[in-house]
Amino acid sequence: MKYILLMYHTEGVFSQDEMPEQMEISLDICRQLHAKGQFLGASPLLPIDTATSVRSSSGRLEVHDGPFAETKEQLGGYVLIDVPNLDDAIEVAQTFPAAKRGTVEIRPLFELAGIPQV
Incomplete structure (x- = not known):
């Protein structure tokens, strides 16, 4: 079963000094998953101040x-x-730094036929 682990935490929860070690922990987990054939992809996101949201309001698209x-x-x-x-997904999720200082949301993926594969 395919799952996405969404890493939530308060920005700045990891200090600049802690970030390299926390990123290495996460990379190591990804390498271990890859070695077992369980890794499909991952990416950290840039800070929230780089985000843009597009939504519809009264039939008009708005960009914020x-x-x-x-x-x-x-x-x-x-x-x-x-x-x-899910038990295995929980076991993986709890190893990430975000689970210790934030939240890791686990969501099963809905597999839709016809989606192009990378």
Whole structure:
């Protein structure tokens, strides 16, 4: 089953001094998943001040700076995995630094036929 792990945390939760170590921990987890054939992709996101939201209001498209919702925790990145079940996805999710200082949301992917593959 394919899952996306969405990494949420408050911006700045990891200090500049901590970031290299926390990124290396995440990269190591991704390498371990890759070695087991369970890694599909991942990427950290740039800071929230680089976000742009497009939405429809009264039939008109609007473009706004920033995220769609105002929240304390912001989406900081994602990891795509392919594991047998939700229990395995939970086991993977809890190893990421975001799980220790934020939230890792686990969502199964809806597999839609016809989507181009990379």
